[in-house]
Amino acid sequence: MSTIKDVAAAANVSVATVSRVLNNNGYVNEDTRKRVVQAISKLNYIPNEVARSLFSKQSKTIALIVPDIKNPFFPEVARAIEDLMSSQEYTLILCNSDEKIEKEIMYLNAMKQKYVDGIIIVTSTLTPKHIEKSDIPIVALDRTISMDIPSVSVDNFEGGRQAVQYLKSIGCKKIAHIRGPHTIINADERFKGYIDEVKNESWFSDDLVVNGNHQVLETTKVTKELLMKHSDIDGIFAGNDYMAVGVLKAAEQLGIRIPEDLSVIGFDGIQLCQLTSPELTTMAQPIYELGYRAAELLLEMIEGKPISKLHYQFQVKLMNGQSTKVLGVTNDEK
Amino acid sequence: MSTIKDVAAAANVSVATVSRVLNNNGYVNEDTRKRVVQAISKLNYIPNEVARSLFSKQSKTIALIVPDIKNPFFPEVARAIEDLMSSQEYTLILCNSDEKIEKEIMYLNAMKQKYVDGIIIVTSTLTPKHIEKSDIPIVALDRTISMDIPSVSVDNFEGGRQAVQYLKSIGCKKIAHIRGPHTIINADERFKGYIDEVKNESWFSDDLVVNGNHQVLETTKVTKELLMKHSDIDGIFAGNDYMAVGVLKAAEQLGIRIPEDLSVIGFDGIQLCQLTSPELTTMAQPIYELGYRAAELLLEMIEGKPISKLHYQFQVKLMNGQSTKVLGVTNDEK
DNA sequence: TTGAAAGCGCTAACAA
DNA sequence: TTGTTAGCGCTTTCAA
Numbered sequence: 001m002s003t004i005k006d007v008a009a010a011a012n013v014s015v016a017t018v019s020r021v022l023n024n025n026g027y028v029n030e031d032t033r034k035r036v037v038q039a040i041s042k043l044n045y046i047p048n049e050v051a052r053s054l055f056s057k058q059s060k061t062i063a064l065i066v067p068d069i070k071n072p073f074f075p076e077v078a079r080a081i082e083d084l085m086s087s088q089e090y091t092l093i094l095c096n097s098d099e100k101i102e103k104e105i106m107y108l109n110a111m112k113q114k115y116v117d118g119i120i121i122v123t124s125t126l127t128p129k130h131i132e133k134s135d136i137p138i139v140a141l142d143r144t145i146s147m148d149i150p151s152v153s154v155d156n157f158e159g160g161r162q163a164v165q166y167l168k169s170i171g172c173k174k175i176a177h178i179r180g181p182h183t184i185i186n187a188d189e190r191f192k193g194y195i196d197e198v199k200n201e202s203w204f205s206d207d208l209v210v211n212g213n214h215q216v217l218e219t220t221k222v223t224k225e226l227l228m229k230h231s232d233i234d235g236i237f238a239g240n241d242y243m244a245v246g247v248l249k250a251a252e253q254l255g256i257r258i259p260e261d262l263s264v265i266g267f268d269g270i271q272l273c274q275l276t277s278p279e280l281t282t283m284a285q286p287i288y289e290l291g292y293r294a295a296e297l298l299l300e301m302i303e304g305k306p307i308s309k310l311h312y313q314f315q316v317k318l319m320n321g322q323s324t325k326v327l328g329v330t331n332d333e334k
Numbered sequence: 335m336s337t338i339k340d341v342a343a344a345a346n347v348s349v350a351t352v353s354r355v356l357n358n359n360g361y362v363n364e365d366t367r368k369r370v371v372q373a374i375s376k377l378n379y380i381p382n383e384v385a386r387s388l389f390s391k392q393s394k395t396i397a398l399i400v401p402d403i404k405n406p407f408f409p410e411v412a413r414a415i416e417d418l419m420s421s422q423e424y425t426l427i428l429c430n431s432d433e434k435i436e437k438e439i440m441y442l443n444a445m446k447q448k449y450v451d452g453i454i455i456v457t458s459t460l461t462p463k464h465i466e467k468s469d470i471p472i473v474a475l476d477r478t479i480s481m482d483i484p485s486v487s488v489d490n491f492e493g494g495r496q497a498v499q500y501l502k503s504i505g506c507k508k509i510a511h512i513r514g515p516h517t518i519i520n521a522d523e524r525f526k527g528y529i530d531e532v533k534n535e536s537w538f539s540d541d542l543v544v545n546g547n548h549q550v551l552e553t554t555k556v557t558k559e560l561l562m563k564h565s566d567i568d569g570i571f572a573g574n575d576y577m578a579v580g581v582l583k584a585a586e587q588l589g590i591r592i593p594e595d596l597s598v599i600g601f602d603g604i605q606l607c608q609l610t611s612p613e614l615t616t617m618a619q620p621i622y623e624l625g626y627r628a629a630e631l632l633l634e635m636i637e638g639k640p641i642s643k644l645h646y647q648f649q650v651k652l653m654n655g656q657s658t659k660v661l662g663v664t665n666d667e668k
Numbered sequence: 669t670t671g672a673a674a675g676c677g678c679t680a681a682c683a684a
Numbered sequence: 685t686t687g688t689t690a691g692c693g694c695t696t697t698c699a700a
Contacts, residue, residue, distance in 0.1 A: 001446075025496070046443060046446070046447050047447065048388075048447065048449070049448045050384060050387045050388045050393065050448065050449050051388055051445045053384045054382075054385055054388050059384065061427075061448075067417075068413065069409045069412050069413050070409045070410055070413050070605075072406065072409075074409070075403045075404045075406075075408070075409045076404055077426065078403050079402065079403050079404050079430060082403070082428060082429070082430055086430075089444075091427050091429075091444065092427065092428050092429075093395075093425050093426060093427055093428075094412065094416060094426050094427075094428045095416070095420070095425075095426075096413060096417075096420075098418055109380065110423075110425065112335075112380070113380050113381065113383045113407070114383045114384065114425065115382070115383070117382050190376065202340070216608070216609065245609050248611065249611065250610055271404075272606070272609060274550070275550065275579050275606060275609070276609065276610060276611070276612065277582065277583065277586055277610070277611065278420075290644075295649045330456065
């Protein structure tokens with residue numbers, strides 16, 4: 001690998017001049033510029049980013065810390081982030097925290113050490129205290145951390161409400177909820193949205209809510225128990241799409257027809273929804289947009305632009321599949 | 335952020351001494367070591383990786399270049415790689431090439447520029463020429479590039495054969511194949527495995543092979559056409575799990591029962607297989623292992639160890655779902 | 669056992 | 685318009 005020195009020697013100028021043409025700043029005579037450009041291409045020279053970073057204290061690199069890239073929600077945000085970042089010549093480091101605070105802190109330190117220019121993180125456990133002392137720009141994605149830390153997420157409470165409202169609107173008379181882990185704030189919000197919508201219903205009782213733990217198998221198990229106990233449940237709001245699949249499986253095993261006997265709605269809108277049969281009705285998040293916006297926000301922070309808005313909250317949108325019945329239309333007509 | 339200088343000053347030693355205790359090499363008196371260690375923890379000092387990289391020409395960073403992280407095969411390999419790498423204090427850069435050679439080359443250059451220590455790449459288009467001149471360690475994952483470039487993959491040909499053999503073994507009498515894109519070597523290998531197994535069958539004809547292009551919708555479309563043309567097809571080998579889902583949908587739309595009328599087998603063994611109903615039978619790759627092994631191989635190369643074996647080829651394994659019939663067992667008994 | 673100093677490749681004062 | 689040089693933070697000779 002040739003260095004700026006080699007180029008300077010080849011073009012018979014000083015390294016400063018080469019640097020000038022490289023960065024396109026400062027005066028440089030048209031002829032010398034040409035000589036330099038020639039030398040560069042002749043030597044196949046590319047500037048060493050590490051040396052640049054050492055000087056500039058910027059690495060043109062950002063980190064994305066997610067619980068687990070295998071969770072299909074995250075590849076899509078990762079893709080969105082990488083799309084924007086690579087277009088700006090930034091590079092993306094991927095970290096998996098498994099929702100463990102030690103790992104999050106470990107990565108935070110490692111990233112600081114590498115001079116990454118910014119971090120996008122999905123976390124339920126980190127508090128502002130862990131973050132504030134690192135002066136590096138951070139954006140919270142999917143879940144907010146605090147009022148001070150910029151975030152991009154959806155309105156999970158409202159999404160939960162709307163899911164239930166939709167089930168009501170198509171005529172469901174007893175609606176259960178399979179919720180996600182208590183440790184994850186979004187699961188709580190969705191749960192609260194459900195509660196808000198059903199708490200005054202005569203049919204409502206606490207045991208219409210069970211915990212599926214964001215797992216398919218676990219959900220199938222608890223849903224079967226639930227449906228055997230309450231045979232008159234005709235609508236289920238699952239806290240995410242995985243759990244909705246678990247519900248589908250439970251219904252199948254019990255010989256309950258979907259959507260004729262039971263309407264199921266999920267949350268998230270991951271690709272999976274189109275792949276099941278029946279296809280899943282879900283409250284879809286604009287997943288790619290979330291990632292993209294988080295990246296845009298982070299970029300603004302990195303560039304030191306004034307941040308007009310700290311918190312971006314997107315709305316979820318009903319995505320109609322075949323797992324919810326259509327009011328006034330029998331199955332034959334569909 | 336404090337630097338090695340600050341530590342040196344605080345401990346009243348030279349930076350060289352601090353460096354010695356940091357890296358645990360060279361003689362350093364026990365007392366001075368203690369003073370240094372104290373200073374380090376007092377100042378909350380962490381060494382600057384960028385400066386280290388500049389000197390050592392190593393970045394403790396590797397890159398993973400995949401076509402698209404949204405393809406569910408890749409998050410799992412990414413996870414495996416990151417697991418091993420982070421345990422060795424390496425960091426993972428993620429790149430999406432969209433199977434485009436320009437992007438691959440662009441990333442290759444960008445990574446060289448960043449002094450990444452190694453690269454794991456999934457590519458169908460890159461040739462040794464693109465790679466050889468970059469002296470940086472490279473491992474080809476999922477698809478081989480050439481004999482000279484280390485690789486980790488599965489035996490796609492044999493996997494294709496075995497898929498067809500299995501369909502035969504459960505009694506299928508006319509087996510079709512939905513193949514993947516011609517541009518992807520693995521799709522070709524699987525196709526060849528299919529051909530090898532059926533070419534001498536009396537029922538075989540060329541038009542039993544159609545291209546699903548690795549897409550669900552496209553597959554549903556071509557499969558419906560196929561099944562309408564050949565109503566006696568009783569087995570389909572889909573070139574990957576996505577296309578197998580497409581087949582499931584086609585069958586459903588045509589009122590064909592799976593597995594009673596038609597047995598379907600996929601390839602890859604992504605998580606999706608357990609989420610459909612019926613659950614998919616597939617030739618499963620050891621996806622996590624593939625990623626992990628590629629990472630191990632790369633690490634050995636980075637550390638300059640002698641590489642005893644350049645090419646690792648894993649076997650795929652039949653993973654039984656409900657999309658293939660069970661010989662001699664009627665559906666009622668199951 | 670320790671320190672001084674050169675150098676990794678680059679940028680940006682400052683001088684010329 | 686160009687060159688000289690200091691310095692980014694670290695590691696490693698070389699000398700003491």
